[in-house]
Amino acid sequence: MVTPSALIAGTSIAGPALAYWLERYGWRTTIVERAPALRTGGQNVDLKGAGLQVIERMGLEDQVRAAYTGELGLEFVQARGQALARFPVGDPMVERARRAAR
Numbered sequence: 001m002v003t004p005s006a007l008i009a010g011t012s013i014a015g016p017a018l019a020y021w022l023e024r025y026g027w028r029t030t031i032v033e034r035a036p037a038l039r040t041g042g043q044n045v046d047l048k049g050a051g052l053q054v055i056e057r058m059g060l061e062d063q064v065r066a067a068y069t070g071e072l073g074l075e076f077v078q079a080r081g082q083a084l085a086r087f088p089v090g091d092p093m094v095e096r097a098r099r100a101a102r
């Protein structure tokens with residue numbers, strides 16, 4: 001039987017996640033990236049909904065929890081400090097991470 005293979009463009013979040021799942025089901029994958037170098041600066045990401053489910057199914061909860069930044073959310077304020085809009089963090093994984101950190 002021939003092993004199915006896939007060429008995946010992009011090594012951000014979707015590319016490696018797709019490669020992970022394809023390999024898990026017996027595919028051979030190659031990922032290519034057009035960016036000239038790895039961006040090591042890091043970036044906060046929201047984890048919720050389907051993303052949260054995928055992290056759990058990939059068994060990455062502990063690593064994600066270890067990288068938890070403690071962010072409470074985002075708030076746009078006027079010059080005098082009055083809030084215009086709030087985007088609080090209310091994600092179940094964040095809530096669990098908070099409880100685990102106590």
Ligand SMILES: Cc1cc2nc3c(=O)[nH]c(=O)nc-3n(C[C@H](O)[C@H](O)[C@H](O)COP(=O)(O)OP(=O)(O)OC[C@H]3O[C@@H](n4cnc5c(N)ncnc54)[C@H](O)[C@@H]3O)c2cc1C
Binds near residue numbers: 011014015035
């Ligand atoms: C300003 C901004 C703020 C955001 N803030 C958040 C946030 O706070 N939280 C959050 O969860 N999400 C945020 N997002 C959304 C998040 O960035 C995207 O949902 C996520 O990056 C999508 O991942 P992706 O792997 O599909 O694509 P991308 O992250 O866009 O990655 C695509 C990759 O493919 C590479 N590529 C493209 N074409 C080729 C090619 N032809 N050959 C080889 N490589 C190629 C690119 O160089 C890149 O590395 C934000 C997005 C923007 C623009």
